[in-house]
Amino acid sequence: MSLPRISIVIPSYNQGTYIETAIQSIINQHYPDLELIIVDGGSTDSSQEIIHKYLSHLSWWVAEPDRGQSHAINKGFEKCTGDIITFLSSDDYYLPGTFFNVAQHWQNHRQTGAVIGAFYFQ
Numbered sequence: 001m002s003l004p005r006i007s008i009v010i011p012s013y014n015q016g017t018y019i020e021t022a023i024q025s026i027i028n029q030h031y032p033d034l035e036l037i038i039v040d041g042g043s044t045d046s047s048q049e050i051i052h053k054y055l056s057h058l059s060w061w062v063a064e065p066d067r068g069q070s071h072a073i074n075k076g077f078e079k080c081t082g083d084i085i086t087f088l089s090s091d092d093y094y095l096p097g098t099f100f101n102v103a104q105h106w107q108n109h110r111q112t113g114a115v116i117g118a119f120y121f122q
Contacts, residue, residue: 102115
């Protein structure tokens, strides 16, 4: 059975201090069918320069004013084509192996409506 496509939306606004870690935590999963979408609310810090470094990994991105995090997430979800969709706050990151674990659970439990992981605070 092939792996499901996973779509991840990162909503962000002036998160230049954190967004690169979030992006790298997704790329470093080495998951083969990934759709990464970033919705930046028109940041005035270093966010957009950092995003530009990763354009080859992005399926879609936009930098324009929005009405806050929920609006940004919904804008991103409209672009998602994945079997599994989620969002990651720009100041958070995924631990190694996350996507393969979620994909395996999804394949074994297709009736699952949501998968929610544990949190780890540093």
